[in-house]
Amino acid sequence: MFFHIVLERNMQLHPRHFGRNLRDNIVAKLMKDVEGTCSGRHGFVVAITGIENIGKGLIRDGTGFVSFPVKYQCVVFRPFKGEILEAVVTMVNKMGFFAEAGPVQIFVSNHLIPDDMEFQSGDMPNYTTSDGSVKIQKDSEVRLKIIGTRVDATEIFCIGTIKDDFLGVINDPAAA
Amino acid sequence: MSGEEEENAAELKIGDEFLKAKCLMNCEVALILEHKYEQLQQMSEDPMNQVSQVFEKSLQYVKRFSRYKNPDAVRQVREILSRYQLAEFELCVLGNLCPETVEEAIAMVPSIKTKGRAHDDEAIEKMLNDLSLIKKFE
Numbered sequence: 001m002f003f004h005i006v007l008e009r010n011m012q013l014h015p016r017h018f019g020r021n022l023r024d025n026i027v028a029k030l031m032k033d034v035e036g037t038c039s040g041r042h043g044f045v046v047a048i049t050g051i052e053n054i055g056k057g058l059i060r061d062g063t064g065f066v067s068f069p070v071k072y073q074c075v076v077f078r079p080f081k082g083e084i085l086e087a088v089v090t091m092v093n094k095m096g097f098f099a100e101a102g103p104v105q106i107f108v109s110n111h112l113i114p115d116d117m118e119f120q121s122g123d124m125p126n127y128t129t130s131d132g133s134v135k136i137q138k139d140s141e142v143r144l145k146i147i148g149t150r151v152d153a154t155e156i157f158c159i160g161t162i163k164d165d166f167l168g169v170i171n172d173p174a175a176a
Numbered sequence: 177m178s179g180e181e182e183e184n185a186a187e188l189k190i191g192d193e194f195l196k197a198k199c200l201m202n203c204e205v206a207l208i209l210e211h212k213y214e215q216l217q218q219m220s221e222d223p224m225n226q227v228s229q230v231f232e233k234s235l236q237y238v239k240r241f242s243r244y245k246n247p248d249a250v251r252q253v254r255e256i257l258s259r260y261q262l263a264e265f266e267l268c269v270l271g272n273l274c275p276e277t278v279e280e281a282i283a284m285v286p287s288i289k290t291k292g293r294a295h296d297d298e299a300i301e302k303m304l305n306d307l308s309l310i311k312k313f314e
Contacts, residue, residue, distance in 0.1 A: 075234075080194075
């Protein structure tokens with residue numbers, strides 16, 4: 001799910017950036033430093049949308065750098081366990097398939113794909129029901145439920161399932 | 177990390193910080209990101225080089241999965257859903273997935289049926305009807 005939240009960060013700035021453009025410089029550096037990063041707590045920072053306030057700078061002992069506490073609003077993407085969302089399939093193999101929902105990767109193991117769907121290899125590997133009416137392949141759109149998340153320093157990785165009511169393929173590129 | 181263990185969106189356990197935060201539906205994110213992208217386009221020749229991969233992927237994703245395209249419809253969806261005493265998170269899941277039946281809505285957002293909340297099937301059905309009307313007249 002996407003959220004609009006307020007975060008705070010201490011920005012360290014070299015004195016050469018001071019002057020009338022100080023504020024612009026702080027904001028530019030903040031965008032460069034923060035946009036595109038990911039933390040386990042807040043998820044992926046997609047875009048900064050506004051600055052709430054920039055506090056008084058504090059000179060660091062010994063270096064001359066000044067740190068400014070900056071409060072900013074941003075759009076973040078944070079997946080939750082139990083959340084249901086739509087995703088695009090990016091890769092299919094006999095272990096299951098990978099899907100992407102925005103910046104996050106989700107793996108759906110073949111144990112969590114309905115039992116009536118069989119893996120078919122070939123140049124377009126896919127999972128298909130026995131009557132061939134439903135097919136999951138690259139670029140299919142699926143609705144899935146996140147059942148687990150793993151967080152490391154710079155990435156969030158999810159495990160999903162489509163073995164539940166109202167989950168599964170919502171749009172098949174081959175059928176369209 | 178005990179907080180991490182208990183996280184479960186189906187029961188609306190998403191941490192205080194996110195529960196109080198403003199949730200965004202995909203269509204709203206699309207409006208925000210497209211606006212930002214246009215601003216970047218005016219400032220430089222090659223805006224795709226300026227943005228992070230996270231931004232690019234999110235923009236593609238929300239464009240693909242936006243149920244409502246025009247800004248007025250997006251505003252209406254939020255307005256209508258906010259009449260039903262939903263949590264922000266529930267509101268956005270419904271707005272994103274647009275369930276068609278009451279059963280589907282409850283499967284998508286199990287927390288609307290938990291004890292002590294005033295959502296009977298009729299109220300949910302009315303809400304889904306209102307939503308599909310917006311889609312029809314968009």
